[in-house]
Amino acid sequence: xxxxxxxPETNRLSVATPASEAVVVDRICKQFGGVLRWPWRAAxxxxxxxxxxxxxxxxxxxxGLLGANGSGKSTIIRILSTLILPDAGRATVFGHxxxxxxxxxxxxxxxxxxxxxxxxxxxxxxxLLYACRxxxxxxxxxxxxxxxxxxxxxxxxxxxxxxxxxSRGMQQKVAIARALLTAPVLLLLDEPTTGLDPRSKQEVxxxxxxxxxxxxxxxxxxxxxxxxAEALTDRIAVVxxxxxxxxxxxxxxxTRLRHEGHDNPTMxxxxxxxxxxxxxNDTEPRKE
Amino acid sequence: xxxxxxxxxxxxxxxPPTSLFVREGRGVYAFVAxxxxxxxxxxxxxxxxxxxxxxxxxxxxxxxxxxQAVNSPEATQRLILYLGIGTLVWSYLRAVFDSIxxxxxxxxxxxxxxxxxxxxxxxxxxxxxxxxxSIVYGVVRTGILLVILSSFFRVxxxxxxxxxxxxxLLIGSLSFVGVGMVAAILPLLFPERGAEMTFVISGxxxxxxxxxxxxxxxxxxxxxxxxxxxxxxxxxxxxSAILDxxxxxxxxxxxxxxxxxxxxxxxxxxxxxxxxxxxxxRTGKLKRSG
Numbered sequence: 001x002x003x004x005x006x007x008p009e010t011n012r013l014s015v016a017t018p019a020s021e022a023v024v025v026d027r028i029c030k031q032f033g034g035v036l037r038w039p040w041r042a043a044x045x046x047x048x049x050x051x052x053x054x055x056x057x058x059x060x061x062x063x064g065l066l067g068a069n070g071s072g073k074s075t076i077i078r079i080l081s082t083l084i085l086p087d088a089g090r091a092t093v094f095g096h097x098x099x100x101x102x103x104x105x106x107x108x109x110x111x112x113x114x115x116x117x118x119x120x121x122x123x124x125x126x127x128l129l130y131a132c133r134x135x136x137x138x139x140x141x142x143x144x145x146x147x148x149x150x151x152x153x154x155x156x157x158x159x160x161x162x163x164x165x166x167s168r169g170m171q172q173k174v175a176i177a178r179a180l181l182t183a184p185v186l187l188l189l190d191e192p193t194t195g196l197d198p199r200s201k202q203e204v205x206x207x208x209x210x211x212x213x214x215x216x217x218x219x220x221x222x223x224x225x226x227x228x229a230e231a232l233t234d235r236i237a238v239v240x241x242x243x244x245x246x247x248x249x250x251x252x253x254x255t256r257l258r259h260e261g262h263d264n265p266t267m268x269x270x271x272x273x274x275x276x277x278x279x280x281n282d283t284e285p286r287k288e
Numbered sequence: 289x290x291x292x293x294x295x296x297x298x299x300x301x302x303x304p305p306t307s308l309f310v311r312e313g314r315g316v317y318a319f320v321a322x323x324x325x326x327x328x329x330x331x332x333x334x335x336x337x338x339x340x341x342x343x344x345x346x347x348x349x350x351x352x353x354x355x356q357a358v359n360s361p362e363a364t365q366r367l368i369l370y371l372g373i374g375t376l377v378w379s380y381l382r383a384v385f386d387s388i389x390x391x392x393x394x395x396x397x398x399x400x401x402x403x404x405x406x407x408x409x410x411x412x413x414x415x416x417x418x419x420x421x422s423i424v425y426g427v428v429r430t431g432i433l434l435v436i437l438s439s440f441f442r443v444x445x446x447x448x449x450x451x452x453x454x455x456x457l458l459i460g461s462l463s464f465v466g467v468g469m470v471a472a473i474l475p476l477l478f479p480e481r482g483a484e485m486t487f488v489i490s491g492x493x494x495x496x497x498x499x500x501x502x503x504x505x506x507x508x509x510x511x512x513x514x515x516x517x518x519x520x521x522x523x524x525x526x527x528s529a530i531l532d533x534x535x536x537x538x539x540x541x542x543x544x545x546x547x548x549x550x551x552x553x554x555x556x557x558x559x560x561x562x563x564x565x566x567x568x569x570r571t572g573k574l575k576r577s578g
Contacts, residue, residue, distance in 0.1 A: 131403070178403075
C-alpha cells in the first residue's frame with residue numbers, strides 16, 4: 001500500500017508506491033438510472049456511461065481523455081475524485097483504492113473543472129482559506145494564498161472582493177490556485193479551458209505545462225479540444241459512448257490513419273475516423 | 289500568465305498534520321469560518337430575515353397583550369411571556385435546524401458540493417462544524433432578538449430559573465442537531481425537491497410542538513406527533529423554568545426525553561447520512577446542480 005511521505009529536503013509531499021503507475025483504471029463499468037424505481041413513475045432506461053474502461057497513467061505523465069460531450073470523460077474524473085462509485089472494476093490512485101481507501105485518495109488529488117465552483121459571494125481569499133483548512137492547513141495558508149494569487153496575476157485587493165465580480169477567466173485562475181495550494185500529486189483537469197477566451201485558455205494551458213515540468217504532478221486532462229490534447233498530453237485515450245476506442249501518443253494515433261491512406265492526418269481526422277463524429281462544434285458541456 | 293506564473297516560486301507543498309485532532313479541528317473551523325463569511329457577505333438578507341422575525345415575534349406577543357381586555361394583568365403577563373418564550377425558542381431551534389438541514393442544499397445552489405465532498409475531511413467533521421456554527425449563530429441571533437423584544441414588553445423575570453432554562457436549551461440543541469442531520473439527507477436523496485421537503489418538516493414541527501399554544505389543543509390524531517418532536521420538550525422545559533421557576537431537579541420529565549432523542553438522533557443521523565451519501569455516489573446525485 002502506498003504511503004504519504006514528506007521529502008525532508010523539499011518538504012514536498014510524495015508517494016511511495018512499488019509500481020510506477022500513478023493511476024490504474026481496471027475494467028470500470030458505470031451505468032446511471034434503473035437503480036430505484038418509483039411505482040408511480042415509468043422506469044427510466046439505464047444509461048451506460050462507462051463500459052469496461054481500462055488504462056494506466058504513469059507517474060509524472062500528462063494523460064488526455066479526448067471525447068465528445070456525454071462520452072463518459074467526466075464520469076471517469078468523478079470516479080477518480082471519489083464522487084461516483086463504479087458498478088464494477090477497480091480504480092487506484094498511487095496504490096489507494098478510490099472506493100475502499102477514499103480518504104487517502106482525497107489527500108492526493110485535486111480537480112479543476114469546467115465551472116470554477118466557488119461560493120460566489122465570498123472573496124477568493126475566503127474561498128481559498130476554506131479549501132486550505134479542509135486540507136488541514138493552518139494559519140500559514142493566508143500568506144501562501146496571497147502569494148499564489150499574486151503569481152497568477154490577482155492582486156491582494158482583488159483577492160478580497162467577492163468572486164462574482166471577476167471574469168470567468170479570473171475565476172478559473174482562482175480554481176487553479178486552489179488546486180496548487182492543496183498540493184495534489186494527481187491533478188484532474190475536467191475541461192478547464194471550455195468557454196474561456198483565447199488568452200485565458202492559453203494561460204491555463206501554460207499552467208498545465210508548468211505544473212508538469214516543475215511541480216512533479218501527474219495530470220489527467222479531459223478535453224474535447226483537439227489542439228489542446230495534442231499540445232499538452234503525453235498520451236491520449238479517445239473515449240466514445242463510454243468506451244476507449246484508441247489509446248496512444250498523438251503520433252501513434254495519426255500513424256494508424258496514415259497506414260489507411262490519409263496524407264498528413266490531423267487529430268480531428270483521427271477522431272472522426274475512430275468515432276464517426278466531429279468535435280469542432282461540440283463546445284457546450286452536457287451533464288454526464 | 290506565461291510571464292506571471294513561475295511555479296518555482298510557488299509556496300512549498302504543505303504536509304497534512306499528522307495529529308488527527310489538529311487536522312479535524314481545522315476541518316471543523318473551516319466550516320464555521322466559511323459560514324461566518326457567508327453570513328457577512330449575505331448581510332442584506334440576514335437583516336431582511338431578522339427584521340421579519342422581529343416583526344413576527346412582536347405581532348404574536350401583541351396578540352397576548354390584546355387579551356388584557358378579558359384577562360387579569362397577571363394572566364396577561366403570563367400569556368405574553370408564554371408567547372415570547374415560544375417565539376424565541378422557535379427562532380433559535382429553527383436557526384439550528386435550518387443551518388444543518390440545508391447544508392447540502394446550500395452547497396448545491398452555490399455549486400461547491402463536489403469540492404466539499406472530495407475534500408479529505410470526515411463527514412463527522414463536516415456535520416460537527418456545521419452544527420457548531422448553527423448553535424453559535426442561533427444563540428447570537430436569539431440573544432439580539434431577546435434584547436429587542438424585552439424593550440417592547442415589561443415582564444417580571446425575577447422568579448426565572450436561568451440555569452434550568454440554559455440546560456434545557458443546551459440539551460435541546462443536541463436533539464435538533466440530530467433531527468437536522470436526518471433532514472439533511474433529503475437534499476442528497478432528492479436533488480430537486482429535498483430542500484422543499486426540509487422546509488415542510490420545519491413547518492410541521494412548528495405546528496405540532498406547541499410553540500404558541502399547549503399541545504393539548506391539537507386534534508387527537510395530531511398529538512402523537514408532538515411526543516416525537518424535540519421542540520415540544522424544549523418549549524415545555526423552558527416554560528417550566530421561566531414561567532414557573534422550576535429548577536433542573538424538577539425538569540427530569542422534560543430533560544430525559546430530550547436527552548434520549550439527542551443521543552439517538554445524532555448517531556442515527558450520522559449513520560443514515562453515510563448510507564445516503566453512498567447511495568448518492570452510486571446514482572451520481574452528488575452533482576453541483578439539482
